[in-house]
Amino acid sequence: MATTEFRPEYISFDCYGTLINYQIEPTTRHLLQGRVPEEQMPAFMRDFRNYRYDQVCGEYYAYEQVLQDAYDRVCKKWNLELTPDAGRQLGDAVRGWGAHDDVPAPLKTMGENFKLVILSNADTSFLDISVPRLGAEFHAVYTAEQAGFYKPRYGAFEYMLDQLNAAPQDVLPARFLPHPVRPHARLRPRLHQHSDAGPWLRSTQPGLQLHHRQLPGRAQQAPGPLSPCRPERPPVKLTPYWLDTAEPSGDYRRNPVPETVDVAIIGAGFTGLSAALEFSRQGASVAVLERHTVGWGASGRNGGMATTGLAIGFNTAVKRYGGTRAVEMFREYNDAIGTIEKLVHDNGIDCDYKRHGKLSLAYHPSHYEGMLKSREQLAALADYHVTTIPKAEIHSEIGTDFYHGAMLDPLGAGLHVGKFVHGLAKAASDAGATLCEDAAVTELKKVTGTVHDVHTTRGIVRAKQVLVATSGYTGGVTPWLQRRVIPVGSFIIVTDPLPEDVVNRILPNRRQASDSKMLTYYFRITPDNRLLFGGRARFALSSPDSDVKSGEILRKAMLELFPYLSSARVDYTWGGLVDLSMDQMVHAGQHDGLFYSLCYSGHGVQMAAHMGKRMAAYMGGDTSANVWAGLKNPPVPGHFGPPWFLPFIGAAAKIIDRIS
DSSP: OOOOOBOOSEEEEOSBTTTBOOOHHHHHHHHHTTOSOGGGHHHHHHHHHHHHHHHTTSBOOOHHHHHHHHHHHHHHHTTOOOOTTHHHHHHHHHHHOOBOTTSHHHHHHHHTTSEEEEEESSOHHHHHHHGGGGOSOOSEEEEHHHHTBOTTSHHHHHHHHHHHTOOGGGEEEGGGOSOTTOTTSOBOOOOOOOTTOOOOOOOOOOOOOOSOOOOTTOOOOOOOTTOTTOTTSOOOBOSOHHHHTSOOOOOOSSSOOOSEEEEEEEOOSHHHHHHHHHHHHTTOOEEEEOSSSTTOSGGGSSOOEEOOSOTTOHHHHHHHHOHHHHHHHHHHHHHHHHHHHHHHHHTTOOSOOBOOOEEEEOSSHHHHHHHHHHHHHHHHHHOOOOEEEEGGGGGGTOSOSOOSEEEEETTOEEOOHHHHHHHHHHHHHHTTOEEESSOOEEEEEEEETTEEEEEETTEEEEEEEEEEOOGGGOOTTSHHHHTTOEEEEEEEEEESOOOHHHHHHHOTTOOEEEESSSSOEEEEEOTTSOEEEEEOOSSSOOOHHHHHHHHHHHHHHHHHHOGGGTTOOEEEEEEEEEEEOTTSOOEEEEETTEEEEEOOTTOHHHHHHHHHHHHHHHHTTOGGGOTTTTOOOOOOTTOSSSOTTHHHHHHHHHHHHHHO
């Protein structure tokens, strides 16, 4: 069979082991101080290597902590005393390693013919020290720290491709080279597979470029209107507006992880904190374990809208579940807004909560016809009344001609979710819950029934019950749930404060607005008169680089709707993950002794806070508290880790929007 020959533009290298002389065993021997017999050292080192690999199969966290966690695990397996600063000692050793003797000369030769790239699992601080020792110029250096993924996850390879603006065939991993000193050799293409990395699908993740050189014939790209480095305007903030403008309720990073609790909750967002508050007031001991900080995930990255209605729409719910069940589910969303209102009132949370109403906008004339049908069905089946607005009258609600009509539900509310989530955290803490930030859950070991030993980066807690409240950030610690959660990026921009007359033209009645496209736009006015404009700008995971690119797309969309905002400055852009399910329904209950509430499908502000309270009742034995019980919860076919299928979902959504 004939083979196609090609010449790649880039050659990518690992760093440690491939280029830098990997010498972790001497440092490990020093740490052990003879506690492992010499004949057993190969087995110990093999276990240590396997645990290091296991630790980097999830989302990124600091590499020294990876080394510490892997060393702790192997010591526990071998019944050895732990070394608290093993990660630091191992990290210091790694930073001290030099290049293999036979590396610098071939690298220089390759650099004359190819663009050399490093993609490393080590942190940026490691590479800053090690790369100069290689004696060669690298076009770019990328790290897992920048990507948010370690290399077994395909996201690390994706962001490298995106940063290079390269196709997979343009980048040749060094291990496929026929010989390291033959850079002119004609190369046969091979299948680009990297252990469990999966296909090289394109998306965007950030990279750290060191030693950058301008290539002949390729002009420097000018910064776009959202570029954080654009000199003529203040930099765009890549942090959520809500978290940037909220006063933190406290610093929970130093709260010790308890040894035992009645309930351990994974995730300090709306679901977790609402549940913690309810459990604590019932007298239970509670630990809330958060990988980052309070509200860091979906609870601090959304549009600040608490709106009525199911993600699938009332008409679809009636067809799928029948009128009675559809009405029950619809009313649960109204009850959920009531839960937020009660939490705000009872706990004195100042979060700009107001019921301005929800405005659903018809992207296509047929969508408006569906709204007319929904109005009729809601009145007939639920005795619930909404208003429809034809295109001819739409300027009474919104300053654009883009849409073909609208439906107004008066009960929709808006709130400052940063202030709300920190208000919940303070209320839960005051009620007796222990909040632990920077306490990533690394392992769940079932003891019996619902009792688990919950392993975190800051200690182990035994819990009589565990509630998983991780939304779109559900990962490999709970693989059964991970297979049922589709994490989809949703991105938002926020303008600078706008004049009152402009705000009155955009949304004169301050509704919470969203449209009927598959790739939804949603927008509202913030308490300080900014326009928040969000949507599924692109089917990619959130990262600084991805957020900026998505922000550019959203700004163009915003101007398509509101061209009179062309002079408005964008002050914030950020992204987060929405937790979809196969059926776009909420899923809550118990599986194999673990309790969970997930899959809010973009309607989580109200339902997440509501389900925290509901799950406290459900876990206490009140099965009627969970209206979502009994729904089938199938896994996503072929989904065992990173969501490789997102580009295909995005392509299908674009086609549907074009032809609908």
